[in-house]
Amino acid sequence: MTESTLLIERFDHVIHVTLNRPETRNAMSLFMVNELRNLFASLQDDVTTRAVVIRGSNGHFCAGADVRDLAEGRARAAQAGSDPTQSLVDLNRAFGHLITQANHLPQVLITVLEGAVLGGGFGLACVSDVGITLQSTQFGLPETGLGIIPAQIAPFVVQRIGLTQARRLALLGERFNGDEAVRLGIAHFAASDSNALQKTLNDVLAKVKRCAPNANRITKALMHNVGGKDLNQLLDDAAQSFAKAVLSEEGTEGTLAFVQKRLPHWAQ
Amino acid sequence: MTESTLLIERFDHVIHVTLNRPETRNAMSLFMVNELRNLFASLQDDVTTRAVVIRGSNGHFCAGADVRDLAEGRARAAQAGSDPTQSLVDLNRAFGHLITQANHLPQVLITVLEGAVLGGGFGLACVSDVGITLQSTQFGLPETGLGIIPAQIAPFVVQRIGLTQARRLALLGERFNGDEAVRLGIAHFAASDSNALQKTLNDVLAKVKRCAPNANRITKALMHNVGGKDLNQLLDDAAQSFAKAVLSEEGTEGTLAFVQKRLPHWAQ
Amino acid sequence: MTESTLLIERFDHVIHVTLNRPETRNAMSLFMVNELRNLFASLQDDVTTRAVVIRGSNGHFCAGADVRDLAEGRARAAQAGSDPTQSLVDLNRAFGHLITQANHLPQVLITVLEGAVLGGGFGLACVSDVGITLQSTQFGLPETGLGIIPAQIAPFVVQRIGLTQARRLALLGERFNGDEAVRLGIAHFAASDSNALQKTLNDVLAKVKRCAPNANRITKALMHNVGGKDLNQLLDDAAQSFAKAVLSEEGTEGTLAFVQKRLPHWAQ
Numbered sequence: 171m172t173e174s175t176l177l178i179e180r181f182d183h184v185i186h187v188t189l190n191r192p193e194t195r196n197a198m199s200l201f202m203v204n205e206l207r208n209l210f211a212s213l214q215d216d217v218t219t220r221a222v223v224i225r226g227s228n229g230h231f232c233a234g235a236d237v238r239d240l241a242e243g244r245a246r247a248a249q250a251g252s253d254p255t256q257s258l259v260d261l262n263r264a265f266g267h268l269i270t271q272a273n274h275l276p277q278v279l280i281t282v283l284e285g286a287v288l289g290g291g292f293g294l295a296c297v298s299d300v301g302i303t304l305q306s307t308q309f310g311l312p313e314t315g316l317g318i319i320p321a322q323i324a325p326f327v328v329q330r331i332g333l334t335q336a337r338r339l340a341l342l343g344e345r346f347n348g349d350e351a352v353r354l355g356i357a358h359f360a361a362s363d364s365n366a367l368q369k370t371l372n373d374v375l376a377k378v379k380r381c382a383p384n385a386n387r388i389t390k391a392l393m394h395n396v397g398g399k400d401l402n403q404l405l406d407d408a409a410q411s412f413a414k415a416v417l418s419e420e421g422t423e424g425t426l427a428f429v430q431k432r433l434p435h436w437a438q
Numbered sequence: 439m440t441e442s443t444l445l446i447e448r449f450d451h452v453i454h455v456t457l458n459r460p461e462t463r464n465a466m467s468l469f470m471v472n473e474l475r476n477l478f479a480s481l482q483d484d485v486t487t488r489a490v491v492i493r494g495s496n497g498h499f500c501a502g503a504d505v506r507d508l509a510e511g512r513a514r515a516a517q518a519g520s521d522p523t524q525s526l527v528d529l530n531r532a533f534g535h536l537i538t539q540a541n542h543l544p545q546v547l548i549t550v551l552e553g554a555v556l557g558g559g560f561g562l563a564c565v566s567d568v569g570i571t572l573q574s575t576q577f578g579l580p581e582t583g584l585g586i587i588p589a590q591i592a593p594f595v596v597q598r599i600g601l602t603q604a605r606r607l608a609l610l611g612e613r614f615n616g617d618e619a620v621r622l623g624i625a626h627f628a629a630s631d632s633n634a635l636q637k638t639l640n641d642v643l644a645k646v647k648r649c650a651p652n653a654n655r656i657t658k659a660l661m662h663n664v665g666g667k668d669l670n671q672l673l674d675d676a677a678q679s680f681a682k683a684v685l686s687e688e689g690t691e692g693t694l695a696f697v698q699k700r701l702p703h704w705a706q
Numbered sequence: 707m708t709e710s711t712l713l714i715e716r717f718d719h720v721i722h723v724t725l726n727r728p729e730t731r732n733a734m735s736l737f738m739v740n741e742l743r744n745l746f747a748s749l750q751d752d753v754t755t756r757a758v759v760i761r762g763s764n765g766h767f768c769a770g771a772d773v774r775d776l777a778e779g780r781a782r783a784a785q786a787g788s789d790p791t792q793s794l795v796d797l798n799r800a801f802g803h804l805i806t807q808a809n810h811l812p813q814v815l816i817t818v819l820e821g822a823v824l825g826g827g828f829g830l831a832c833v834s835d836v837g838i839t840l841q842s843t844q845f846g847l848p849e850t851g852l853g854i855i856p857a858q859i860a861p862f863v864v865q866r867i868g869l870t871q872a873r874r875l876a877l878l879g880e881r882f883n884g885d886e887a888v889r890l891g892i893a894h895f896a897a898s899d900s901n902a903l904q905k906t907l908n909d910v911l912a913k914v915k916r917c918a919p920n921a922n923r924i925t926k927a928l929m930h931n932v933g934g935k936d937l938n939q940l941l942d943d944a945a946q947s948f949a950k951a952v953l954s955e956e957g958t959e960g961t962l963a964f965v966q967k968r969l970p971h972w973a974q
Contacts, residue, residue, distance in 0.1 A: 278609050278610075299605045299606055299609050300606050300609075300610065329601060329602075330600075330601075330602050331602070332600070355600065355602045355603060358603075358606055374610060377610040377611060377612070378609070378610060380583050380611055381582035381583050381609060381610065381611045382582055382583070382584070382585040382586075384585075385581065385582040385584075385585050385586060385587050386582050386608075386609050388587050389581070389582055389587045389588060389592065389608045389609065390605060390608075390609060392587065392589070392592050393592050393595075393596055393601060393604055393605050393608065394601070396592065396593045396596040396597070396601070397596070401538070401593060402538075404593060405531065405534040405538075405589075405590055405593070406531065408530070408534070408587075408589035408590060408592065408593075409527045409528075409530040409531035409534065409589060409590065410527055411587060411589055412526065412527070412530040412586065412587055412589035412590070413522075413523045413524075413526035413527045413530065414523075415585065415586045415587050415589075416508055416512065416526050416586055417512065417522065417523065417526070418585065420585035420586075421508075421584070421585040421586050422512065422585070423585055424583065424584035424585025424586065425505050425508050425509040425512075425584055425585065425586070426509060427584075428505050428509075428584055429505065429506055429509050434583075434584075434585060436585075437583075
């Protein structure tokens with residue numbers, strides 16, 4: 171049995187996930203991808219969890235795919251006279267499924283970005299609701315420098331920061347720090363050191379706690395639908411969701427708490 | 439007869455609208471929504487008006503929906519044993535119609551953003567061609583903190599600032615000031631005080647005056663069509679509009695004025 | 707025979723194009739548009755060229771269409787009793803074809819932005835993979851001030867910087883400098899003087915050299931497909947492209963060079 175590549179802890183309504191392959195700067199193996207996919211699948215209907223925090227072990231978030239794995243896999247296949255194409259397709263596509271799942275996770279997804287945030291790690295950062303980075307963190311899309319392509323990542327980078335910056339980053343193989351990542355919109359907050367990073371994370375989690383869990387889920391799904399659905403239809407559906415939210419237990423409690431100048435129960 | 443919730447003044451080619459429910463920080467009642475919709479409908483074919491400026495009375499732009507109204511409406515319906523769902527749907531959807539109209543207003547829409555710019559007020563700011571804010575203005579999407587959702591607003595926030603920032607703002611219930619609003623692209627200019635704000639507004643109106651009224655209308659409609667129409671078809675149609683514009687009275691006057699190094703008549 | 711409006715030089719894997727109509731600040735004549743279209747068509751299958759650099763002669767990038775041409779063409783047609791509509795449509799649409807070609811050029815397209823970057827010149831800047839500007843450069847969409855419209859340019863401006871800023875720039879006829887162009891995302895790097903500009907260009911070209919030529923082409927095409935193709939289909943296709951890239955000569959060399967801690971051959 172293979173050892174898990176994830177450390178998972180729960181405090182109150184928050185799940186903390188640590189990518190734990192420190193010897194490869196937490197590079198994405200197929201095994202790790204599958205463990206994350208199973209975790210995210212289990213969270214799909216988990217209404218008690220309100221936020222998921224992902225970070226990496228040993229001062230790095232995630233260095234992307236393991237280049238050594240790619241080179242060795244290709245060499246082994248050549249020696250065995252087999253065609254490695256399908257296994258490469260499957261490995262790559264599995265990561266795309268993971269990142270799509272992460273993008274639509276019903277909970278608030280927070281990434282804590284330290285050290286290397288490269289390739290697939292960069293892609294994962296691009297689908298988080300909130301990205302918190304150190305100023306010293308190193309971001310980049312190194313693929314084209316290796317003769318390969320940011321295949322499953324490209325769409326999510328374009329969605330995150332627009333075609334203008336995405337094409338530059340990829341075609342120049344740019345490396346940049348956390349301040350630049352915030353300027354580009356990849357991350358939202360840059361901290362000068364670990365203490366400031368932890369304080370920012372605590373602040374973000376406190377803000378999540380102030381927001382009603384179900385209202386947050388519906389809002390996130392609604393925002394993901396923008397652009398993929400006719401605007402008038404989307405607004406019609408949204409009006410139904412609005413009425414339902416106002417009349418729900420959450421909406422009743424939240425508006426009453428506002429009028430009574432007190433915190434709603436989910437914020438206590 | 440209910441008193442109007444709007445103050446409307448016209449100077450030259452500009453209509454100035456003041457949202458005027460100061461006791462609620464100009465919160466959007468259904469009555470105010472309908473008054474604005476009637477105003478915008480009347481401007482649809484008004485070719486003499488070149489800009490519409492919206493601001494709020496008493497130092498606030500607009501605090502969004504009136505939460506007290508929502509809570510009281512729900513309580514009244516519960517007491518009467520009636521179902522308030524449809525009236526909530528209608529209230530919410532009416533605001534969506536308003537914001538859609540505002541987005542496509544043929545004139546240049548300018549918002550002057552002071553005090554509270556929350557919820558629906560935030561949404562209205564997001565469809566203005568030019569947003570002018572005080573640095574001290576408070577922006578935010580408070581809905582999820584109240585157990586409800588930014589239903590009609592979400593699509594316009596995503597269009598304005600992208601999914602990356604929109605999801606963060608909504609899921610954390612973020613509050614932020616005018617400088618941050620400019621950084622995010624919600625507003626375009628931040629002023630330090632009322633005098634600077636007024637000066638910026640005057641500068642913007644002077645720039646509008648320099649641009650040909652009909653050319654501005656066509657350009658605004660053209661930009662709204664980007665993404666919703668096949669690019670080649672859009673460029674074919676745009677070439678026809680270009681030729682028509684060059685041969686129009688405006689195009690003749692504008693290009694002649696340029697060659698003759700004088701102001702065109704619409705700028706005088 | 708008309709003299710060419712372009713100066714074209716090749717150094718190694720880079721083609722340097724200079725727009726050369728200095729008497730009009732390199733305004734886009736139909737002849738220049740056609741020369742550029744022919745050049746870009748010839749580059750479509752040119753796998754030895756890895757970057758194309760476009761700049762303008764005599765300290766200006768490109769002032770857009772030649773307004774004097776428009777006015778004179780209209781006057782001539784009026785005198786001759788002929789209808790200039792179709793020739794205006796053709797002139798305008800030809801520029802749209804050029805900018806579409808430039809947007810999808812397989813090579814990395816770099817614009818060096820000095821002096822006037824107006825109208826059509828602004829549009830061309832908006833489809834470059836990398837824009838390098840002087841801080842003093844003057845950007846703007848002057849069309850509406852001339853009674854005409856940014857017809858072929860509008861879609862590319864919206865794609866570059868979003869509807870929010872695009873509508874403001876066009877409807878106010880804004881002029882702004884290189885620092886603001888970088889803040890808006892029109893250009894990527896602002897240099898204080900010619901030396902710094904040249905140094906930035908050299909740095910960018912060195913980065914292009916580090917990236918595998920074919921991987922760059924595939925990545926650029928992939929990014930252009932985002933939004934225009936179903937996401938799952940795009941990710942399926944991308945996984946196939948990924949496997950092909952890993953097994954290609956470039957992918958083999960690039961990953962081996964990484965493991966062996968040396969530069970791949972394309973970077974030498």
